[in-house]
Amino acid sequence: MALHLYNTATRSKELFTLPEGQSAVRLYCCGPTVYHFAHIGNLRTYIFEDSLRRVLEYYGYAVNHVVNITDVGHLTSDGDDGDDKMEKGAARTGKSVWEVADFYTEAFMKDWKALNIIEPSIWCKATDHIQEQIALVQKLEEKGYTYRTSDGIYFDSAKFPRYPDFAHLDVENLQQGSRVDMGEKRTVTDFALWKFSPENQKRAMEWDSPWGIGFPGWHIECSAMAMHHLGSTLDIHCGGSDHVRVHHTNEIAQSECATGKPFSRFWLHGEFLRMGSDKMSKSAGEFLTVSLLMEKGFNPLDYRLFALTSHYRNYLNFTWEALESAREGFKNLHKKTDALIGKAGKIESERAQQWQNKFKEAIGDDLNMPKALGILNGVLKDDLADCEKAALVLDFDLVLGLCLDHPRKDYASKKDVVDASKVEELISLRATARASKNWAESDRLRDELKLMNVTIKDGPEGTTWST
RNA sequence: GGCGACGUACCCAAGUUGGUAAGGGACGGCUCUGCAAAAGCCCUAUUCCUCGGUUCGAGUCCGAGCGUUGCCUCCA
Numbered sequence: 037m038a039l040h041l042y043n044t045a046t047r048s049k050e051l052f053t054l055p056e057g058q059s060a061v062r063l064y065c066c067g068p069t070v071y072h073f074a075h076i077g078n079l080r081t082y083i084f085e086d087s088l089r090r091v092l093e094y095y096g097y098a099v100n101h102v103v104n105i106t107d108v109g110h111l112t113s114d115g116d117d118g119d120d121k122m123e124k125g126a127a128r129t130g131k132s133v134w135e136v137a138d139f140y141t142e143a144f145m146k147d148w149k150a151l152n153i154i155e156p157s158i159w160c161k162a163t164d165h166i167q168e169q170i171a172l173v174q175k176l177e178e179k180g181y182t183y184r185t186s187d188g189i190y191f192d193s194a195k196f197p198r199y200p201d202f203a204h205l206d207v208e209n210l211q212q213g214s215r216v217d218m219g220e221k222r223t224v225t226d227f228a229l230w231k232f233s234p235e236n237q238k239r240a241m242e243w244d245s246p247w248g249i250g251f252p253g254w255h256i257e258c259s260a261m262a263m264h265h266l267g268s269t270l271d272i273h274c275g276g277s278d279h280v281r282v283h284h285t286n287e288i289a290q291s292e293c294a295t296g297k298p299f300s301r302f303w304l305h306g307e308f309l310r311m312g313s314d315k316m317s318k319s320a321g322e323f324l325t326v327s328l329l330m331e332k333g334f335n336p337l338d339y340r341l342f343a344l345t346s347h348y349r350n351y352l353n354f355t356w357e358a359l360e361s362a363r364e365g366f367k368n369l370h371k372k373t374d375a376l377i378g379k380a381g382k383i384e385s386e387r388a389q390q391w392q393n394k395f396k397e398a399i400g401d402d403l404n405m406p407k408a409l410g411i412l413n414g415v416l417k418d419d420l421a422d423c424e425k426a427a428l429v430l431d432f433d434l435v436l437g438l439c440l441d442h443p444r445k446d447y448a449s450k451k452d453v454v455d456a457s458k459v460e461e462l463i464s465l466r467a468t469a470r471a472s473k474n475w476a477e478s479d480r481l482r483d484e485l486k487l488m489n490v491t492i493k494d495g496p497e498g499t500t501w502s503t
Numbered sequence: 504g505g506c507g508a509c510g511u512a513c514c515c516a517a518g519u520u521g522g523u524a525a526g527g528g529a530c531g532g533c534u535c536u537g538c539a540a541a542a543g544c545c546c547u548a549u550u551c552c553u554c555g556g557u558u559c560g561a562g563u564c565c566g567a568g569c570g571u572u573g574c575c576u577c578c579a
Contacts, residue, residue, distance in 0.1 A: 040519090049519090066579080067579095068579085069578090074579085075579090077578085077579060078578085078579045079579085080579070081579040082579080084579090121577085203506080203574095203575090204505095204506060204507085205505080205506075205575085206504095206505050206506070207505095208505090209504060209505040209506085209575095275579070276578075276579025277507095277508090277573080277574075277579075278573085278574065278577095278578055278579065279578095279579075280507095280574080281506080281574060281575055282574090282575080305579090306579065307508080307573090307579090308573070308574095308578090308579070309579085310572080310573090341527095342515085345515065345516060345517090345526085345527070346515075346516060346517090347516090347517080349508090350508080350509075350516090351508075351509070351572075351573080352515090352516095353515080355514080355515085357514060357515085357528090357529090358514070358515050358516095358528085359515095360528080360529095361514070361515060361527070361528035361529075362515080362527080362528080363528095364527085364528055364529085365515095365526095365527045365528055366527095368527085368528090369527090371541090371542085397519090398517095398519095401519060402519090404517075404518095404519085406516060406517050406518095406525090406526075406527095407517055407518080407519095407525075407526080409516095409517090409526065409527075410516095410517065410525050410526035410527085411525090411526085412526090413525090413526055413527075414525085414526080470537095473537080475537060475538070478537095478538095479538075479539075482539080482540075492540075492541085493540070493541045493542085500541095
């Protein structure tokens, strides 16, 4: 069984292997710009990257996983003008840019934890790697790939003939149809490596450099940090599909011009989550966050399951109905797995091994998680021994990350936690009513419990309840 | 203007090199039950936007059309 991944660079599925003698996968994922909360569309991409990491590990690879935190330099326009996102966030919240960065970084990590996304081996902040970025720009300057304008040092994309190849760009037409203000740029695809601070204004974040006081361009941070932590060639570089044209194309240009080596062997891109016909966008004002989902009574893992029901390279339409469907499905899944997990034995029978192989094949086929979920359901329906079923569930959950090794209650949000003594009291009242065949009162009490999100179950041993 | 993606049951969605439609949710039916709930079982597309073509055979390949939609501004 081999692992195949769809590589944006070649637009085809390719066999993934590690170069000879290399012990760990060098994985770099473009992380968040911490000027605002992450919305669930952003998070879909990180769930996809988490699946990738888990699949790599399931296939026996060690993974050196690096995720960046962009806390400087990302302007509100990729055309290298507009405001700095961080300064904008600071203005909006009345905090300093550094406070904004810390606040949203923490919020972001909380979301990761809630969604059971495995932490990267290394989190790296752009502001902690200013010297690496300056050094990279210097190297490009030495090799003659840069030029200076009144507002910064720019990359001269015309000197990198392969520039349009990655994203299949038609530069001439881009030039014609461009909505980007050219400023002093020579070619529409040129981009800022280092921006000068405005003369009349002190920026909250600025550093000294060989070219004067200023701050790094957005694209340079990823190249600098990726190469600093993982070396000049990566095995896999990930991000959202929107990064293909500008961000990753620029990363390739600046990195490969600096080192003369391929920047990444594989490029994987996650497709957008959509709301109705709109994509979810931070600049559009309102957007959905994990905490909003929780306020509406969802468990963050309901969303994780929802994300896993579609393939990462396809658009996924978000509707509340679809999320509810995922929540119901998740409850039903837990009913089955909760009854099994204590019984886990070994995967021994040929039949169980076949299931395991099917699962491995599905996830190895460019991370086909929807198919993998189907296989999980197949196992639960099959007439295997419980100890083997349980073992398979736990094995699959290594990749699915749905916390199936814990009963559902263990990760219920605080909101779901109910007053147990009150519940017991109502149940005993109901028992009295039932004993005297007062069904109306009995049903009323059940409805009352239902309002508290408590489900009761009458059995031979008396009444039990759950949330 | 350039470059893309998608169109499978009520909803979400898989479908690998073409061989005769996964899975989940909802709905409905049955068992059980005072009725429910819970649990268990069962049912739900002769058909994959349309029309042509290739083929013994196409959701799956090719062509045209229709529809939806993304990126090239910020965006994951």
